[in-house]
Amino acid sequence: MSSRNELPDELWRKILEIGIKASSFTYKDLCCVSISCRRLHRLSDEYSLWSHLISVDFPTQTSSVPSSCSSPKSLYRIRFERERERKLWAHKRAVLRKESQVAEHIRKLREIEVRLLEERNKLKSSLSELSNLHKVSQAFVALNVWQPEVVRGRQKQLVEQCTVPVESRVRALDMEVKLCNQQLQVFNKAYRDEKRRLDTAKEELKSMKYHPLRDYTPISNESHENGRKKKKLKSIHQA
Secondary structure: OHHHHHOOHHHHHHHHHHHHHOOOOOHHHHHHHHOOOHHHHHHHOOHHHHHHHHHHHOOOOOOOOOOOOOOHHHHHHHHHHHHHHHHHHHHHHHHHHHHHHHHHHHHHHHHHHHHHHHHHHHHHHHHHHHHHHHHHHHHHHHOOOOOOHHHHHHHHHHHHHOOOOHHHHHHHHHHHHHHHHHHHHHHHHHHHHHHHHHHHHHHHHHHHOOOOOOOOOOOOHHHHHHHHHHHHHHHHHHO
Protein backbone atom coordinates (compact mmCIF):
# COMPACT_ATOMS: atom_id res chain seq x y z
CA MET A 1 0.00 0.00 0.00
CA SER A 2 2.82 2.40 0.81
CA SER A 3 4.53 1.87 -2.57
CA ARG A 4 1.28 2.65 -4.32
CA ASN A 5 0.80 5.90 -2.41
CA GLU A 6 4.30 6.98 -3.28
CA LEU A 7 3.51 7.04 -7.03
CA PRO A 8 2.45 10.49 -8.24
CA ASP A 9 -0.95 11.13 -9.87
CA GLU A 10 0.72 11.75 -13.24
CA LEU A 11 2.17 8.25 -13.29
CA TRP A 12 -1.11 6.60 -12.32
CA ARG A 13 -2.91 8.71 -14.91
CA LYS A 14 -0.39 7.61 -17.56
CA ILE A 15 -0.83 3.96 -16.59
CA LEU A 16 -4.62 4.20 -17.00
CA GLU A 17 -4.30 6.04 -20.31
CA ILE A 18 -1.87 3.45 -21.70
CA GLY A 19 -4.13 0.60 -20.58
CA ILE A 20 -7.24 2.09 -22.20
CA LYS A 21 -5.55 3.24 -25.43
CA ALA A 22 -3.94 -0.19 -25.81
CA SER A 23 -7.49 -1.67 -25.63
CA SER A 24 -6.46 -3.87 -22.70
CA PHE A 25 -8.75 -1.92 -20.34
CA THR A 26 -12.52 -2.02 -20.71
CA TYR A 27 -15.17 -0.04 -18.92
CA LYS A 28 -15.50 -2.95 -16.48
CA ASP A 29 -11.81 -2.77 -15.63
CA LEU A 30 -11.98 0.98 -15.15
CA CYS A 31 -14.97 0.63 -12.82
CA CYS A 32 -13.13 -2.04 -10.81
CA VAL A 33 -10.08 0.23 -10.52
CA SER A 34 -12.28 3.13 -9.37
CA ILE A 35 -13.54 1.22 -6.31
CA SER A 36 -10.10 0.14 -5.14
CA CYS A 37 -9.30 3.41 -3.34
CA ARG A 38 -10.29 7.09 -3.24
CA ARG A 39 -7.28 8.21 -5.23
CA LEU A 40 -7.92 5.84 -8.13
CA HIS A 41 -11.61 6.62 -7.92
CA ARG A 42 -10.80 10.27 -8.56
CA LEU A 43 -8.30 9.50 -11.34
CA SER A 44 -10.55 6.97 -13.11
CA ASP A 45 -13.30 9.60 -13.46
CA GLU A 46 -11.18 11.86 -15.66
CA TYR A 47 -12.63 13.22 -18.88
CA SER A 48 -9.98 11.84 -21.27
CA LEU A 49 -10.35 8.22 -20.14
CA TRP A 50 -14.10 7.99 -20.62
CA SER A 51 -13.97 10.05 -23.82
CA HIS A 52 -11.59 7.49 -25.29
CA LEU A 53 -13.84 4.61 -24.16
CA ILE A 54 -16.83 6.31 -25.80
CA SER A 55 -14.97 6.67 -29.10
CA VAL A 56 -13.87 3.00 -28.96
CA ASP A 57 -17.12 1.35 -27.81
CA PHE A 58 -19.54 3.65 -29.68
CA PRO A 59 -17.63 4.79 -32.78
CA THR A 60 -20.74 5.34 -34.91
CA GLN A 61 -22.32 7.76 -32.45
CA THR A 62 -21.42 11.39 -32.01
CA SER A 63 -18.78 12.08 -29.38
CA SER A 64 -20.22 15.38 -28.22
CA VAL A 65 -21.48 15.50 -24.63
CA PRO A 66 -25.15 16.57 -24.33
CA SER A 67 -25.98 19.38 -21.96
CA SER A 68 -27.92 16.94 -19.76
CA CYS A 69 -24.73 14.92 -19.11
CA SER A 70 -22.30 16.21 -16.52
CA SER A 71 -19.36 14.10 -17.73
CA PRO A 72 -18.28 11.59 -20.38
CA LYS A 73 -18.78 8.87 -17.78
CA SER A 74 -22.46 9.78 -17.54
CA LEU A 75 -22.68 9.85 -21.32
CA TYR A 76 -21.05 6.41 -21.49
CA ARG A 77 -23.62 5.07 -19.02
CA ILE A 78 -26.49 6.49 -21.11
CA ARG A 79 -25.14 5.02 -24.34
CA PHE A 80 -24.34 1.72 -22.69
CA GLU A 81 -27.90 1.38 -21.38
CA ARG A 82 -29.29 2.36 -24.78
CA GLU A 83 -27.04 -0.15 -26.55
CA ARG A 84 -27.95 -2.88 -24.07
CA GLU A 85 -31.65 -2.20 -24.64
CA ARG A 86 -31.11 -2.36 -28.40
CA LYS A 87 -29.27 -5.68 -28.10
CA LEU A 88 -31.98 -7.10 -25.86
CA TRP A 89 -34.72 -6.25 -28.35
CA ALA A 90 -32.61 -7.56 -31.24
CA HIS A 91 -32.07 -10.75 -29.26
CA LYS A 92 -35.81 -11.12 -28.58
CA ARG A 93 -36.57 -10.69 -32.28
CA ALA A 94 -33.93 -13.27 -33.19
CA VAL A 95 -35.39 -15.73 -30.66
CA LEU A 96 -38.89 -15.21 -32.07
CA ARG A 97 -37.62 -15.81 -35.61
CA LYS A 98 -35.86 -18.98 -34.51
CA GLU A 99 -38.99 -20.17 -32.66
CA SER A 100 -40.97 -19.57 -35.85
CA GLN A 101 -38.44 -21.68 -37.75
CA VAL A 102 -38.79 -24.48 -35.21
CA ALA A 103 -42.59 -24.33 -35.49
CA GLU A 104 -42.35 -24.40 -39.29
CA HIS A 105 -40.05 -27.45 -39.21
CA ILE A 106 -42.49 -29.20 -36.86
CA ARG A 107 -45.40 -28.37 -39.19
CA LYS A 108 -43.51 -29.78 -42.19
CA LEU A 109 -42.67 -32.92 -40.25
CA ARG A 110 -46.35 -33.42 -39.43
CA GLU A 111 -47.22 -33.04 -43.12
CA ILE A 112 -44.58 -35.57 -44.13
CA GLU A 113 -45.83 -37.98 -41.46
CA VAL A 114 -49.37 -37.70 -42.86
CA ARG A 115 -48.10 -38.32 -46.41
CA LEU A 116 -46.07 -41.29 -45.18
CA LEU A 117 -49.11 -42.76 -43.46
CA GLU A 118 -51.25 -42.29 -46.57
CA GLU A 119 -48.60 -43.87 -48.80
CA ARG A 120 -48.14 -46.82 -46.42
CA ASN A 121 -51.90 -47.43 -46.34
CA LYS A 122 -51.99 -47.19 -50.12
CA LEU A 123 -49.13 -49.69 -50.40
CA LYS A 124 -50.80 -52.04 -47.91
CA SER A 125 -54.08 -51.88 -49.84
CA SER A 126 -52.33 -52.52 -53.17
CA LEU A 127 -50.38 -55.45 -51.77
CA SER A 128 -53.55 -56.93 -50.30
CA GLU A 129 -55.43 -56.61 -53.60
CA LEU A 130 -52.42 -57.96 -55.49
CA SER A 131 -52.31 -60.98 -53.20
CA ASN A 132 -56.01 -61.65 -53.79
CA LEU A 133 -55.56 -61.37 -57.55
CA HIS A 134 -52.69 -63.83 -57.44
CA LYS A 135 -54.99 -66.24 -55.62
CA VAL A 136 -57.66 -65.71 -58.30
CA SER A 137 -55.10 -66.30 -61.04
CA GLN A 138 -53.94 -69.51 -59.36
CA ALA A 139 -57.57 -70.61 -58.90
CA PHE A 140 -58.28 -69.96 -62.61
CA VAL A 141 -55.33 -72.14 -63.61
CA ALA A 142 -56.34 -74.82 -61.11
CA LEU A 143 -59.82 -75.11 -62.67
CA ASN A 144 -58.23 -76.66 -65.76
CA VAL A 145 -56.96 -79.66 -63.82
CA TRP A 146 -58.82 -82.31 -61.87
CA GLN A 147 -59.50 -81.55 -58.21
CA PRO A 148 -61.98 -82.67 -55.56
CA GLU A 149 -65.32 -80.94 -55.85
CA VAL A 150 -64.94 -79.09 -52.54
CA VAL A 151 -61.65 -77.52 -53.56
CA ARG A 152 -62.87 -76.89 -57.10
CA GLY A 153 -65.98 -75.13 -55.75
CA ARG A 154 -63.93 -72.73 -53.66
CA GLN A 155 -61.64 -71.88 -56.55
CA LYS A 156 -64.61 -71.37 -58.87
CA GLN A 157 -66.15 -69.02 -56.32
CA LEU A 158 -62.92 -66.97 -56.23
CA VAL A 159 -62.86 -66.68 -60.00
CA GLU A 160 -66.53 -65.68 -60.22
CA GLN A 161 -66.14 -62.99 -57.54
CA CYS A 162 -63.42 -61.26 -59.53
CA THR A 163 -65.06 -58.67 -61.81
CA VAL A 164 -61.90 -57.13 -63.36
CA PRO A 165 -59.43 -58.52 -65.90
CA VAL A 166 -56.86 -60.24 -63.73
CA GLU A 167 -53.70 -59.87 -65.81
CA SER A 168 -54.12 -56.16 -66.62
CA ARG A 169 -55.05 -55.38 -63.02
CA VAL A 170 -52.01 -57.28 -61.73
CA ARG A 171 -49.71 -55.29 -64.01
CA ALA A 172 -51.32 -52.05 -62.84
CA LEU A 173 -50.94 -53.03 -59.19
CA ASP A 174 -47.30 -54.05 -59.70
CA MET A 175 -46.61 -50.60 -61.10
CA GLU A 176 -48.53 -48.99 -58.26
CA VAL A 177 -46.50 -50.91 -55.66
CA LYS A 178 -43.25 -49.79 -57.27
CA LEU A 179 -44.43 -46.17 -57.27
CA CYS A 180 -45.48 -46.44 -53.62
CA ASN A 181 -42.08 -47.78 -52.65
CA GLN A 182 -40.37 -44.96 -54.52
CA GLN A 183 -42.58 -42.38 -52.85
CA LEU A 184 -41.89 -43.90 -49.45
CA GLN A 185 -38.16 -43.59 -50.06
CA VAL A 186 -38.60 -39.93 -51.04
CA PHE A 187 -40.78 -39.16 -47.98
CA ASN A 188 -38.43 -41.01 -45.62
CA LYS A 189 -35.47 -39.00 -46.91
CA ALA A 190 -37.47 -35.77 -46.63
CA TYR A 191 -38.45 -36.71 -43.08
CA ARG A 192 -34.83 -37.37 -42.06
CA ASP A 193 -33.64 -34.10 -43.62
CA GLU A 194 -36.43 -32.10 -41.98
CA LYS A 195 -35.79 -33.80 -38.63
CA ARG A 196 -32.12 -32.89 -38.88
CA ARG A 197 -33.02 -29.27 -39.64
CA LEU A 198 -35.43 -29.26 -36.70
CA ASP A 199 -32.78 -30.60 -34.32
CA THR A 200 -30.30 -27.97 -35.54
CA ALA A 201 -32.84 -25.18 -35.09
CA LYS A 202 -33.66 -26.43 -31.57
CA GLU A 203 -29.98 -26.43 -30.62
CA GLU A 204 -29.56 -22.92 -32.02
CA LEU A 205 -32.65 -21.76 -30.11
CA LYS A 206 -31.32 -23.33 -26.91
CA SER A 207 -28.02 -21.48 -27.25
CA MET A 208 -29.86 -18.23 -28.03
CA LYS A 209 -31.90 -18.44 -24.82
CA TYR A 210 -28.86 -17.25 -22.86
CA HIS A 211 -28.63 -13.53 -22.11
CA PRO A 212 -26.92 -11.79 -25.06
CA LEU A 213 -24.65 -9.73 -22.79
CA ARG A 214 -23.59 -12.64 -20.59
CA ASP A 215 -20.21 -14.22 -21.22
CA TYR A 216 -21.06 -17.90 -21.34
CA THR A 217 -18.55 -20.51 -22.42
CA PRO A 218 -19.69 -24.10 -21.97
CA ILE A 219 -17.04 -26.41 -20.57
CA SER A 220 -16.32 -29.29 -22.91
CA ASN A 221 -16.26 -32.92 -21.82
CA GLU A 222 -12.53 -32.90 -22.39
CA SER A 223 -12.12 -30.09 -19.84
CA HIS A 224 -14.21 -32.02 -17.31
CA GLU A 225 -12.11 -35.13 -17.94
CA ASN A 226 -8.86 -33.17 -17.49
CA GLY A 227 -10.22 -31.69 -14.25
CA ARG A 228 -11.06 -35.14 -12.92
CA LYS A 229 -7.59 -36.42 -13.82
CA LYS A 230 -5.91 -33.48 -12.04
CA LYS A 231 -8.00 -34.06 -8.90
CA LYS A 232 -7.15 -37.76 -9.00
CA LEU A 233 -3.42 -37.07 -9.37
CA LYS A 234 -3.58 -34.50 -6.59
CA SER A 235 -5.27 -36.97 -4.23
CA ILE A 236 -2.62 -39.61 -5.08
CA HIS A 237 0.24 -37.22 -4.32
CA GLN A 238 -1.37 -36.17 -1.05
CA ALA A 239 -1.81 -39.80 -0.06
